[in-house]
Amino acid sequence: MRRSIPLVAAALGVTLTLAACSGSSDEPTGDASSAAPELTGTLTVWVDETRIDSFKPVAESYQEETGVQLDLVQKASGDIRTDFVTQVPTGEGPDVVIGAHDWTGEFVNNGVVAPVELGDKAGDFAESAITAFAYDGKQYGVPYAIENIALVRNDALLTETPATFDELVAQGKTAGTPFPVVIQQGDQGDAYHLYPLQTSFGAPVFAQAADGSYTPELALGGEAGTAFAAYLAKLGAEKVLDPAIDGDKAKQAFLDGQTPYIVTGPWYAEAFVEAGMDITVLPVPSAGGEEAQPFVGVQGAFISAKTENSVLANDFVTNYLTTEEIQDELYATGGRVPALTASADKIDDEVLAGFNEAGATGAPMPSLPEMGSVWSFWGTTEVQLIGGQATDPAGAWTAMVTNIQGAIDG
């Protein structure tokens, strides 16, 4: 009997445990079978914190209409993209993820996103919104909102805007404010906000095919590119552009009336309107003679390649999100131009209409998987040009093009 106490005790512990567990271990199986009649199914949708509030009412109305429960999972906007790529192969990913169109390339390249078929519905959307989610000839996402940057003017300081960027700088200097115009930069640069100026020199990042889709052929080099590089260095030397001005400082400067102009998007314009400022939204004037085209960003929904609810996910994304009612609702809560033409035509907000007009000539941001490195090289070089560290603008720009090409070729 000497050894028996440990043995008995261990057996007792295990028995207690089994008893404690038997209740909980039964639950999952019970859930699946007994709750089925009422609930047709459950979809897990990943949304980041900037979009979740818009999607909560959508999830509720979808459940009411179809009996399919939408579990909205809030992910941090900085992580959602990477998490989707790493989690989908493990089977832990969501059925649907709400995101931006420029994720498409990375998702397709990693095989984590399933194609969607919009059929004839594609014609009801703004063309740029549809092509934005197309990759290699297939559609991978369904758009619901479009956004782009434009020139925002403080009407209390100036009421007329000239036709070229040089004239605008000269005019801005007469406004008696510390800055003639602000374009946010930051330590790592910001090629996105400088892109309208760059395209006005005729140096888009990639060549575009006839149908508006990008070819992976770099077009930002050459004479047009180096001319733009020299222009950036000039603006930097004149302190019109400054790496020390990041997004927050640019926004604050405009709010404080320290500048008559800012190049920004609807995300800051909302704050300006809320602050009671009188603003006008205009296309960015040309600096290099050609039309200044901003990048257009499109928000939409992707379906996971490994979803177990493929039918429900497709129904939600292609049949429900594409309805005029839902696009109207997402506009009302999200404050971005709807991708559905019928909904977009109903907008009466002057500020958003201004952004919409400025974006009419824009091209979608490329969604090639290599864009991540393109952005970094691009921003780094631009900030070095503006800051004056790159003494030979043409040489720095050409080296950047070589490096981007290297990154794309892998």
Add this chain to the structure above:
Amino acid sequence: MSTQQTEPAKAGPEPRTPAPEPRRRSVTSHARDVKPGFVVKLVLVALVDALGLYGILAAAAVQSWGIVVFLVLALVAVNWVYFSRRMLPGKYLVPGLLFLLVYQLFVMAYTGYVSFTNYGDGHNSTKADAIQAIQVQTERRVEGSPTYPVTVLARGDELALGIVDEDGHVRVGTSAEPLETLDGAQADGDRITGADGFEVLGLAQIAQRQGEITELRVPVSDDASEGSLRTQDGSTGYVYTPSVAYDEAADTFTDLESGTVYTPSRYGTFTAEDGSRLTPGWRVGVGLENYTAMFSDSRLSGPFFTILAWTFAFAILSVVTTFGLGLFLAIVFNDPRVRGRRFYRSLLILPYAFPGFLAALVWRGMLNPRFGFVNEVLLGGADVPWLTDPWLAKLSILLVNLWLGFPYMFLVCTGALQAIPSDVIESARMDGAGAFRVFRSMTLPLLMISVAPLLISSFAFNFNNFTLIYMLTGGGPNFESSPVLVGHTDILISMVYAVAFESGVKQYGLASAVSILIFVIVGAISYAAFRRTKTLEEL
């Protein structure tokens, strides 16, 4: 600065100490030995068992057999150790050992494993996933084909798709039988409501068999080139043709138009003879290539050695400056002639009390060349590029780290100084040694006995001080025209981050290899340094 300590968490009650005269006890019954402490132990271990068993069931449900095996072994070990009488040291060590296994050894082993693969963008999952993704991505909708409202039907277990054609005829087909007109079927508009031999599936039934439905391909006719009908949402169908075909026996893809054959390469992609590839690829082992890439790939080797040198300089200078200032202040405030020592001492601890990442962010703002407090107020509007000039950025990093780190050194030095017996110092003075001589020959060596291991750990900590670099400069200013996006202030660990996450195309394999290399470097230096401190103790 903080040092991480992994003390084994003490779980469970105190073990019972055997009674003084155990030999004779066999006469009495063991049942009398059951004390309250034993009951507590029983309950606690039962709770642990409950948690473990839940984990086992949960892991088994998702078929993670590795976790199941680990949990079973861990539970057996826990029960054995806590109910056995001969495992006294084990009772203290087991919780810590288990956590060490999970949080340290497993993570290290997994990082090591990843470093031998090409895991990263484009090689994200398994080969089966890649084959499936290629098949789905290369399927093309037949040009000009209409949109069909489809109805999902079932004949026994077999699924079928049905459409209503322009003439109002119902046509039904399965994966084996092409679409054919079915007599005796009812339709309401373009939806089928009933068909002989088939059951019309409702939304709830469709929801039960979603995977099967989206995988179903119903040939439009006997001619395979006309494509097949499929539906993704259970209500609308389109006609597709595949553009590549997978041959399972040969494990190759063939382009149906050009006839190009893609065979699996050792880098985990289907590659044609001309070098063109199908995406996505899958994860494969690449041997030592990630390790050799740092030295052989000129795009990496250039920045790698520059960054390696700066990492050493940063870690060594950080330790030297923080220790120097901390020791100096400790000696100053250890002198009884200084008034208000307590006040100053607690004031000096303040930087240590702030979270490092927060302080780094605040410093980043203060060092902003145009709006920062340092330039605007302290230097009266000067335009010093603190964070954008390569050398000034390095200086800024060292200064901020000095600010963050000296209180720790100040604390440990103060403690160590007070532990030095005053009679030893006094006797040195009696022998005629000057203040400096006493410091150099007596105080410092005695101090080093207790402080040297902390200096080593401080070195290891700073070698991997990702937070400071990432928050203060982000590694910038970036190298001009460098093919990899790393900068003048990047240290190895932030280079890992840049390679793994920031460079656009993620390379987890390469990043893991650099991590392992960092581990080897830090481990080797720490080992050598600890060996040397042993000689200090022999003083």
